[in-house]
Amino acid sequence: MATPKRPDKTLGESLRAHGLSRRGFLKLCAATASMMALPASMVPRIAAALEQAKRPSVIWLSFQECTGCTESLTRSHAPTLENLILDMVSLDYHHTLQAASGDAAEAARMTAMEANAGEYLVVVDGSIPGPDANPGFSTVAGHSNYDILMETVEHAAAVIAVGTCAAFGGLPQAKPNPTGAMSVMDLVKDKPVINVSGCPPVPMVITGVLAHYLTFGALPELDGYGRPMAFFGQSIHDRCYRRPFYDKGLFAETFDDRGAQEGWCLYRLGCKGPTTYNACATMKWNSGTSWPIEAGHPCLGCSEPSFWDGGSFYEPVSVPLTANARTLLTAGAAGAVVGGTVAAVAKHRVKKADANRQPVTIEELEKKL
């Protein structure tokens, strides 16, 4: 694990200390612009901002999840770039990736929270059994997910909910929601929450949001569901390459008819592209190789709330469709600046936090099972 305190060197200085040339840096900025879904004309501005950026401390909490989101991130496209972005943050706590375990791991989390109070980012994957659910449904080091979440976000600058489970409840919350699963934004009301939905999310989108924070020191502009507009501002349908067939009324009716072979629109096979906002159509999957619709399967709508309960994946969406494409919005300019001033006030409070939380007891477990 990296040292919990943010190093004082700027990113530009530390990259040069690692032998990265100025052309290499320019290339990094070009790739970062793509990753943030910003226009290529922003590259010089990104270069100027990254030159001055400092590494933020990141605490990653995993709750009721399948580890698919972490898999997505660590299997992501462009290893050099992803590694660089991950090197640019100080990942101080992550169950699956950290070497430490048990008390040492929990101590690392507390140390990072204390050293960077008011400035660190919390990334959450997985949903959380709510305050009224049995706390024993999901625990970390004997403590309920709810307690760990609330304790960790208290002095955070912002929370990034990665994956549909953390963002909207996801699979654990699907009917009948046996664990009383709730999303991060259901529970965290006094901190900025950024939702990076998807089951799993596109890896470039996860690192793109981190890169945005790193570059601009600010959170990206968000949509009504708290998702970054740069990635979720347009529907799959708006950017789908099969769209010309939709507009001409040419639809595949089965998975093996002429329409399917010719690459026609998958709307009648249940494509949820028209009601789904995500970056798959341009960022694609598996090292940019392809994406579900290019592989011939309709979009399931995995980045939308309640998509598991939305009826059959193979029934056409019943909403009336309009053809007006949304304008591509540029992130970066807007968004509130976070961290900084609250940091000093928050620092001394962190130490006391873990004294207040109690482990889940056998009685509690038995009471509500």
Place this chain on the structure above:
Amino acid sequence: MPESDRAKEQPSAAQDCQGAPRSFGNAFPVLNEIRHALQRFVQTGEETRIDLSAMPFGPGDLDRLTDWLGTGEVQARVDALGPTRVQETAIAGVWLVDYRNAEQQRLTLHLEVASVPEILRPQPQDLADALTQLDARLEQATGTTPLSS
């Protein structure tokens, strides 16, 4: 250079897919965008960069676009953070800049409308350091301090 690298040397994605590219009609509007950019460049000198990896292309669309643009005389390679391949298209002032990582995976693909793509130009801070570097080498070779002008 190993043969496998040579095959990947082309900016075109044609090598990545089997069979003849199909058209989904999404490349043509980009050609119009390039035309506007080129016109601006000719009239005002304003440069443009277009991120081709952010385009909603279907299979074959990118190949169609690069085929339309053709291949020009200049090819260049920059070795920094993995290879970056620069290819002039048959249209003067229109360049393809293919940023790859050390594993040859594409980081992003830009189209630049400019006299020379940005990544080929020496960076201003590097130019500032260049004189000092050269002086140091001269001093080492001749044992004298070069005259400053």
